[in-house]
Amino acid sequence: MSILLDNPHFIDNISVGDRVVFSDGKIEGTIIGITNDYAEMKVISGGILEPGKGVNIVGRDIDLPSITGKDSKDIGFAIKHGLDFIALSFVKSARDVKHLKDIIHSSSSEMKVISKIETALAIDNLDEIIDESFGILLARGDLGVAFPVSDIPILQRKIIKKCIKKGKPSIVATQLMESMINNPIPTRAEVTDVSNAIIEGTDALLLTGETAVGKYPIKTISFTKEVALKSENYIREHAVHYLTDDDGTMSFSIANSAKRISDNPEIKKIVAFTESGTTAIYVARNRPNVPIIALTDSNIVARKLSIVRGVYTEVINYFTSFDGAINTVGTILKKLNYATSGDIICITAGLPFGEKGNTNILKIHKIL
Numbered sequence: 001m002s003i004l005l006d007n008p009h010f011i012d013n014i015s016v017g018d019r020v021v022f023s024d025g026k027i028e029g030t031i032i033g034i035t036n037d038y039a040e041m042k043v044i045s046g047g048i049l050e051p052g053k054g055v056n057i058v059g060r061d062i063d064l065p066s067i068t069g070k071d072s073k074d075i076g077f078a079i080k081h082g083l084d085f086i087a088l089s090f091v092k093s094a095r096d097v098k099h100l101k102d103i104i105h106s107s108s109s110e111m112k113v114i115s116k117i118e119t120a121l122a123i124d125n126l127d128e129i130i131d132e133s134f135g136i137l138l139a140r141g142d143l144g145v146a147f148p149v150s151d152i153p154i155l156q157r158k159i160i161k162k163c164i165k166k167g168k169p170s171i172v173a174t175q176l177m178e179s180m181i182n183n184p185i186p187t188r189a190e191v192t193d194v195s196n197a198i199i200e201g202t203d204a205l206l207l208t209g210e211t212a213v214g215k216y217p218i219k220t221i222s223f224t225k226e227v228a229l230k231s232e233n234y235i236r237e238h239a240v241h242y243l244t245d246d247d248g249t250m251s252f253s254i255a256n257s258a259k260r261i262s263d264n265p266e267i268k269k270i271v272a273f274t275e276s277g278t279t280a281i282y283v284a285r286n287r288p289n290v291p292i293i294a295l296t297d298s299n300i301v302a303r304k305l306s307i308v309r310g311v312y313t314e315v316i317n318y319f320t321s322f323d324g325a326i327n328t329v330g331t332i333l334k335k336l337n338y339a340t341s342g343d344i345i346c347i348t349a350g351l352p353f354g355e356k357g358n359t360n361i362l363k364i365h366k367i368l
Contacts, residue, residue, distance in 0.1 A: 005055060009064050014039055019058035022049055024141030024174070025149075028058075056145040061119045066096035067103075075100070079109045084303045087114045087137055092121040094128035101132070110300055114171065117159060118142035126159065130166050135307060137206065140174035160200045165245040167285035169307050172197040173206035177224060181214040186223050194224060198231040201242050201287065203309040235289070239263075242287040251282045251359035258346050258362060259286035266344050267364075269293050271333070273325055273349040276356040277301040277308075283348060284308045293338055295329075312338070322353045322361065330367035343367045 011034070014020065018031045020041060027047045033040035056062075066088065067075070078086050088100050097115055104111050112134035115122075119142070122129060130136055138159055144152050156172065163170035176194055177186045194205060205224060211217040234240075246252055258270050271293045272280040280294035292311045296302055297318035305313045314336055319325040329347065333339035344366050350358030 003049065010055070010062065011037055011039060013060075013062045013064075014057060018060070019044075021056050021058060021145050023047070023053040025056075025145050054142060056142060058145060061092065061121050061146070062090075064090065066090070066092065066099060072103075075103060078111060079104065079107045082109075083111055084300070085112050085114050085134070085307075087116055089116050089139075090119055090122075090142075091115045091117070091129055092119060093125045094132040097129060097132040112304060116142075118146065120146045123147075123155065126162060127166075130162055130168050133168065134304075135169035135171060135203070136163050137171045137173055138202075140172070144174075156197070157200055160197075160202050161243075163203075164201050164242050164285065164287070167244065167247075167281055169203040169281075169309070170201075171204040171206050171307065172202045173208060176205055176207060177210045177220045180210050180216050180220045180223070184216050184219055186220075191223070191227055194227045195231040195234075198228055199235060199240065201309075203284075204307045239289070240287075244285050251278065251357075252285075254348055254359050254362050255279075255282035256286055258283055258348050259288045261346050261362075261364065262288040262290045267346050268343045269333070269338060269345045271295065271329060271345050271347045273319075273322075273347070273353075274301065275350075275354060277305050278357060279348055279350065279359045280305055280311050280313070281308055282359060284310050291338075293333065295325075295332070318354065320354065322349055322351060325349065325353070326363070326365060329365065333367065339367050341367055 014031055014034065016031050016034060019028060020031060021028045027049055028045040029041040029043045031039050032042050075086065088097060091097060097113055100113055114135045114137050115129050115133040116137045116139045117123065118139035136159060138156055140152055143155060147155065160170050177190050179187050179190060197205065207220060207224065210220040214220060261267060262270055267290060269291050270283055270288055272283050274280050274294050274296050280292055283292050288310065294305050294311050294313040295316050296313065297316060299315055302313040302315050305311045316332060339345065344364060347363045347365050348359060349361045351361055352358065
């Protein structure tokens with residue numbers, strides 16, 4: 001039988017003796033011959049190969065452009081339709097991320113780049129990739145081909161830890177509830193995997209095949225949510241702490257102080273007035289044990305914050321002054337069922353009020 005690949009450069013990257021895997025390693029073969037545009041492969045571990053599955057050379061990164069012709073069309077579609085996020089596959093360096101960001105910015109789009117970590121080069125250049133990206137997606141399927149699968153738990157912890165330190169959202173994906181593609185309940189190992197990712201500090205979980213082609217998509221989401229809520233309760237009850245890097249800014253100092261103040265059981269919520277979302281991201285970076293309520297006048301910012309851990313965002317008519325915000329915040333929170341009279345909250349904002357990037361105020365406020 002013949003397998004057709006949509007990338008003409010793939011054949012230039014393989015040699016006789018290479019191990020090639022399909023579908024995150026479920027199918028494996030060895031290259032035994034190469035002629036012109038074809039390679040002959042001996043199947044070692046067979047299976048059903050479905051359309052659109054990934055192909056990898058074991059132990060080697062494929063030298064392919066970071067953005068292909070198809071990618072360019074997809075980027076144009078995403079920009080045209082106002083998507084909030086776009087994920088860049090097989091990132092090798094910060095340069096790949098910057099190239100995509102330049103394309104996005106040239107179209108005056110505010111779409112954010114999520115970098116997929118799935119190659120050995122991405123691990124080598126992890127710090128610079130995190131710095132250049134809005135967020136990071138742990139693509140454990142391809143990562144488990146680039147590295148021994150026994151390395152994946154340690155790599156996951158390393159990536160999540162770095163994202164927390166740098167204040168960037170992390171998303172864990174691949175085989176979270178894989179068995180629920182065909183079964184109505186998850187395995188104990190899957191439940192433990194999901195819980196561990198949350199306790200390690202990830203911001204979000206991404207279900208893929210479980211909801212795209214699975215028989216029980218709603219049950220899968222329900223189980224995942226249940227595990228997430230119980231794991232978050234464990235974090236609060238056991239005062240799990242996460243280390244962050246002090247970047248020397250006033251914003252970090254304010255956010256760090258808000259976290260420490262919120263450790264007081266009298267503090268019920270942290271409220272972040274934010275124009276760009278930066279204030280809420282800084283606060284979330286410190287992983288406080290109380291909910292963060294982000295108040296903004298931008299729907300784009302609200303959607304951007306949807307993947308940031310612990311943040312509940314509400315779009316409101318913004319205020320022209322900090323005093324006006326303080327006088328009205330209690331009414332807003334009570335109306336949205338985030339607070340009741342007598343609750344004490346911690347408020348972060350910036351002056352001049354309404355300007356981006358100036359988180360320099362911290363106030364303790366009692367709701368009347």
